[in-house]
Amino acid sequence: MSELAVLALVGDMLVRATPLILTGLAVAFAFQAGILNIGAEGQLLIGATCSAAITLQFGETLGGSIIIVSLIGGSLAGAGWAAIAAELRARFHVLEVISTIMLNFIALYIVSFLVRGPLQEPTHIYPQTETMPLYARLPTILPGTRLHAGFVLAVLAGVTGWWILQHSAAGFRLRAAGKNSSAARIAGQIDVGRTTRNVFLMSGALAGLAGAVEIHGVTFALYENLSPGYGYTAIAVALLASLNPLLVIVTGLFFGVLEAGANALQRDAGIPSTIASVIEALIILAVLAVESIRNLHAPQPGSPSDTPIADLT
Amino acid sequence: MRIAFGMINHDKGEIRINGLPADLRSPRAAIKAGIGMVHQHFMLVPTMTVAENVELGGTGKYDERQSADRIRQLSDETGLTLDPLARVSSLSLAGQQRLEIIKALARHARILILDEPAAVLAPAESQELFTLIRRLVESGRSVVLITHKLQDAEQYADDVSVLRHGKLVLSQPVSEVTMESLAQSMLGSARMSARPLLQKAATQPRRTSGDPVIRLENVSVERISSPRDLHNIDLDVRAGEIVGIAALDGAAADLLRVIAGRCKPIAGKSTTPEKVGFVPEDRQHDALIGEFSIFENIALKDIGRRKGRMPWSDIRRDADALIKSFDIRAPTTRTTARTLSGGNQQKLVLARELSDNPVALIAENPTWGLDIQAMADIHARLRVAALNGCAVLFYSSDIEELVDLADRVLVIRNGGINEVERVAETIGNALLGSSPSSQIDS
Numbered sequence: 001m002s003e004l005a006v007l008a009l010v011g012d013m014l015v016r017a018t019p020l021i022l023t024g025l026a027v028a029f030a031f032q033a034g035i036l037n038i039g040a041e042g043q044l045l046i047g048a049t050c051s052a053a054i055t056l057q058f059g060e061t062l063g064g065s066i067i068i069v070s071l072i073g074g075s076l077a078g079a080g081w082a083a084i085a086a087e088l089r090a091r092f093h094v095l096e097v098i099s100t101i102m103l104n105f106i107a108l109y110i111v112s113f114l115v116r117g118p119l120q121e122p123t124h125i126y127p128q129t130e131t132m133p134l135y136a137r138l139p140t141i142l143p144g145t146r147l148h149a150g151f152v153l154a155v156l157a158g159v160t161g162w163w164i165l166q167h168s169a170a171g172f173r174l175r176a177a178g179k180n181s182s183a184a185r186i187a188g189q190i191d192v193g194r195t196t197r198n199v200f201l202m203s204g205a206l207a208g209l210a211g212a213v214e215i216h217g218v219t220f221a222l223y224e225n226l227s228p229g230y231g232y233t234a235i236a237v238a239l240l241a242s243l244n245p246l247l248v249i250v251t252g253l254f255f256g257v258l259e260a261g262a263n264a265l266q267r268d269a270g271i272p273s274t275i276a277s278v279i280e281a282l283i284i285l286a287v288l289a290v291e292s293i294r295n296l297h298a299p300q301p302g303s304p305s306d307t308p309i310a311d312l313t
Numbered sequence: 314m315r316i317a318f319g320m321i322n323h324d325k326g327e328i329r330i331n332g333l334p335a336d337l338r339s340p341r342a343a344i345k346a347g348i349g350m351v352h353q354h355f356m357l358v359p360t361m362t363v364a365e366n367v368e369l370g371g372t373g374k375y376d377e378r379q380s381a382d383r384i385r386q387l388s389d390e391t392g393l394t395l396d397p398l399a400r401v402s403s404l405s406l407a408g409q410q411r412l413e414i415i416k417a418l419a420r421h422a423r424i425l426i427l428d429e430p431a432a433v434l435a436p437a438e439s440q441e442l443f444t445l446i447r448r449l450v451e452s453g454r455s456v457v458l459i460t461h462k463l464q465d466a467e468q469y470a471d472d473v474s475v476l477r478h479g480k481l482v483l484s485q486p487v488s489e490v491t492m493e494s495l496a497q498s499m500l501g502s503a504r505m506s507a508r509p510l511l512q513k514a515a516t517q518p519r520r521t522s523g524d525p526v527i528r529l530e531n532v533s534v535e536r537i538s539s540p541r542d543l544h545n546i547d548l549d550v551r552a553g554e555i556v557g558i559a560a561l562d563g564a565a566a567d568l569l570r571v572i573a574g575r576c577k578p579i580a581g582k583s584t585t586p587e588k589v590g591f592v593p594e595d596r597q598h599d600a601l602i603g604e605f606s607i608f609e610n611i612a613l614k615d616i617g618r619r620k621g622r623m624p625w626s627d628i629r630r631d632a633d634a635l636i637k638s639f640d641i642r643a644p645t646t647r648t649t650a651r652t653l654s655g656g657n658q659q660k661l662v663l664a665r666e667l668s669d670n671p672v673a674l675i676a677e678n679p680t681w682g683l684d685i686q687a688m689a690d691i692h693a694r695l696r697v698a699a700l701n702g703c704a705v706l707f708y709s710s711d712i713e714e715l716v717d718l719a720d721r722v723l724v725i726r727n728g729g730i731n732e733v734e735r736v737a738e739t740i741g742n743a744l745l746g747s748s749p750s751s752q753i754d755s
Contacts, residue, residue, distance in 0.1 A: 175605075182599050186575055187665075
């Protein structure tokens, strides 16, 4: 492979890692707070949709600054989508696992509808929006590749997220609420409901940002298969990083390399790219196995009620 | 005992039952060998009926009528009255305990291990329990009773063994021991000399002074975890005073949360200081985060109001000083809370709650489930806090403790509160009403 091709491949890997890092952070934050948000996919799609709509609507009047407006808009839209599940959880104790996964489907069909209806490109031939003008695209940061500034944004988000979790009072509240909400409420006098809701919205915002970044950095248009399941892979990314935002950057890169590499293998060597999915799944199983073995050898917890007992027959 | 029930495997040595070596590598094997265990924290499924809980883990078809008959027969035989079709969530604690015993008996247990069975029961209820235990013993079964109350061991056991620091320090027929010798062997010889300063401070006379720090006027409290609402509660606690509350079945829980500022009253005027420490009853559930380190648990104090950055290095330094001054046995402040013993966990909670010299301290069953050394330690800490002018209000399910520790005792009964004389019998009668036997839940 030529040097140029290698460079392009590395660029593709980092491009692929960008949404994985952002959605991985979304999942990691939510899980840290005890919220099982598996709706990053839907939040990403709604973020992308909103971002595309904003750009198409106001792009001409705002020019280059549309990118910033649109990224913020996409984040807010993701947060708004998560807010539905957050409210359902807070008010009616609806399990977020169920609500977020259902909202994923709704988001998918909303995109489906919009790209065939109100947001379809002017010729009405393809199920997608009009392609973004050049000024509305994120700048390339590595010449000769597709690597865009969104990658820097993702890494910054990871570092900031780590700082918030480990070094801020809000992050500590979040972790406390996630580990033991009762002690957080009684010993820490934390408003657990509010904390949980805020984290849920922030998680949605990160996923929404991932969608907006895809629109402005990679696809330049909204269409149905915009995301090859980033929001789902994100769960693996976050778990493999043991929910640590700094490690999410690493595991996000790892999965990015794996997926972009698999595409290249299929193209150049005819090896099915689904191999990457198989490897991903094997890694998750291995991590789970290691985790459970480590738990088996952990010291006995203090209370007998914590001790799992084999079924009594 | 968890080894005897196959929950943990032993490292060395041999286990023999009736002289024959036994292989107790799982609870299943232990049950097969005729061992039954009643845990301090019950192992029941609250949404299932009594009969279903008994049959849980069995094989084959579940026949409700057949199983109910079997339970009734066992009930008649042992005197453990229970309705086989009642839902577990509707049973009192005493009822749940009877169910745990029936469960073990239904699996043909010949050796019954009871872990702190009286801890959750009111005095009259535990009396009844011990009578039942005697009956089981007379029917040819063996009972191992784990208790931290010396009286129970002395009164109801045939033989007594004392474990201290992982060693068997005493094993004798009860007739050969006295309360003093039991206490001596539990505490070891170093007991009094350990911290003379603390001891001295604790026995100094205190001065209660001035206006009440805690004042409730006509306060009503909505039931959340208590069995019923409380109405028109009047209560004063002055600085430097230790006030004890006696109540059955956690009737004081919600009131204490209101006083500690964790909940709001539904009516009346409650004056409590801003700076108040709170020691909840269930330290693992409500006070500590097991996976968090000691210093993180200490940082939980007032975290709800903190803003900006966490000054971790300062927090760690303070935590270091705190575990030294409260004698919390842990390698470092990075040790996770769940690996600490119950006594050290409780000391950690108390250390945290007293760390900012609060004006008042509210404690719920502060020595629940602790051995007598840890208990003495906690008592001394509470006395020292009062000596430093803290208003201490605590609830205890142990009447002895109320008499021992409190300056005044209040009794909650029938949704109201009354002050009574600080005498065990008076408190007991006030708790149960004029005729104690009628209050026993069956």
